[in-house]
Amino acid sequence: MARFPTVSELEGVLKEAGIPATLQRLAVARVLLTAPVHLSADEVLTRVRAFAPDISRATVYNTLNLFSRCGLIREVVVESGRTLYDSSTHPHAHFYDVDTGTLSDAPDSLFGMVGRPHLPPGLQLEQVDVILRVRSAKASPPEG
Amino acid sequence: MARFPTVSELEGVLKEAGIPATLQRLAVARVLLTAPVHLSADEVLTRVRAFAPDISRATVYNTLNLFSRCGLIREVVVESGRTLYDSSTHPHAHFYDVDTGTLSDAPDSLFGMVGRPHLPPGLQLEQVDVILRVRSAKASPPEG
DNA sequence: CCGTGGTTTAGACACAGTCTAATTCGGCGC
DNA sequence: GCGCCGAATTAGACTGTGTCTAAACCACGG
Numbered sequence A, B: 001m002a003r004f005p006t007v008s009e010l011e012g013v014l015k016e017a018g019i020p021a022t023l024q025r026l027a028v029a030r031v032l033l034t035a036p037v038h039l040s041a042d043e044v045l046t047r048v049r050a051f052a053p054d055i056s057r058a059t060v061y062n063t064l065n066l067f068s069r070c071g072l073i074r075e076v077v078v079e080s081g082r083t084l085y086d087s088s089t090h091p092h093a094h095f096y097d098v099d100t101g102t103l104s105d106a107p108d109s110l111f112g113m114v115g116r117p118h119l120p121p122g123l124q125l126e127q128v129d130v131i132l133r134v135r136s137a138k139a140s141p142p143e144g
Numbered sequence C: 001c002c003g004t005g006g007t008t009t010a011g012a013c014a015c016a017g018t019c020t021a022a023t024t025c026g027g028c029g030c
Numbered sequence D: 001g002c003g004c005c006g007a008a009t010t011a012g013a014c015t016g017t018g019t020c021t022a023a024a025c026c027a028c029g030g
Helices: A007-016 A023-033 A041-048 A057-069 B007-016 B023-033 B041-048 B057-069
Strands: A038-040 A074-079 A082-086 A094-097 A102-105 A124-135 B038-040 B074-079 B082-086 B094-097 B102-105 B124-135
Touching: A007 A023, A023 A041, A023 A057, A038 A041, A038 A102, A041 A057, A041 A082, A057 A074, A057 A082, A074 A094, A074 A124, A074 B074, A082 A102, B007 B023, B023 B041, B023 B057, B038 B041, B038 B102, B041 B057, B041 B082, B057 B074, B057 B082, B074 B094, B074 B124, B082 B102
Parallel strands: A094 A124, B094 B124
Antiparallel strands: A038 A082, A074 A082, A094 A102, A124 B124, B038 B082, B074 B082, B094 B102
16 A cells, blocks of 8 residues: 545545444544554544544554554554554564654665565464664763 | 573673672573573563572562663563563564464574664664564464 | 662552443444 | 444453662671
8 A cells, every 4th residue: 555545535444444434433543544653552542532532542442453453553562561553554664762762664675584484384474573773872972 | 602601600691791690680590591581570580489589579670671781681572561581682583473472583594684774874773673473373264 | 887889679659451341322123 | 213232432440561669688898
């Protein structure tokens, strides 16, 4: 997929994924599916409330898991207790800035290893997570 | 490093890493550094108590963070709220079986992409995490 | 023997995420 | 329009990881 859907296309996107559209789900979709973002569940909740003020935390979590299971978004666990949700589902690596906690997509050139690594028999590949942990590093004073 | 240290070598290993040896730390080291394992903090705590029955949870967490910071072990966050500690610190990819929750080391051939990907300027690479999420899959009934 | 700095400790705490049981919603046959 | 039913949503309790704090402890040097 190349383009992000517009708001009016969201209902179709959910349908196509086999997900009955509800107001709450459309609100989550609007936050996560219409532009490239990396958000925590909590940030999603906050943003979604702009469109659906009464949505509950549980519903956001349910919906995130649902979307993730259906391949509409991608879960990225960057630290223990810190999960981000990525609009982009196509295989790609991530930069994670350990100082700022910022996640960003890495250029495809950094995702070389994938293809189809031959696995031990009986295993089927679900997903490949590649996280390049970086430091934005203003600190490198010694060694001068 | 090729071999895992023996129990009697542990004190030297800690010294070399700049870590004052204590009974508690030696106990943790014994569990994590003398053989290839992938353990959660809780599993470490349980096993450590075989050698140091009165060690506290806080100390185990402190020590795990300390060892990790000093490059003696490696933290692998496999799921939100599930962190495993790996005896092996050399760069390598992991298999994570999402059904059983088992983590295992992948052959080096699967870690092709590394080397030194040229990063955006001002970023310095801390660590590369590659997790191949697999399913042990007894379920593949249709498509027959 | 005492002081000092690092280590350990129990328990409180913070937070992400899940679960449960009850309510609400939305479509459908009547 | 009315009532029904399964699905979706909800509040709030709950769980499990991991951190924090303040006190106790320990080893060592003076």
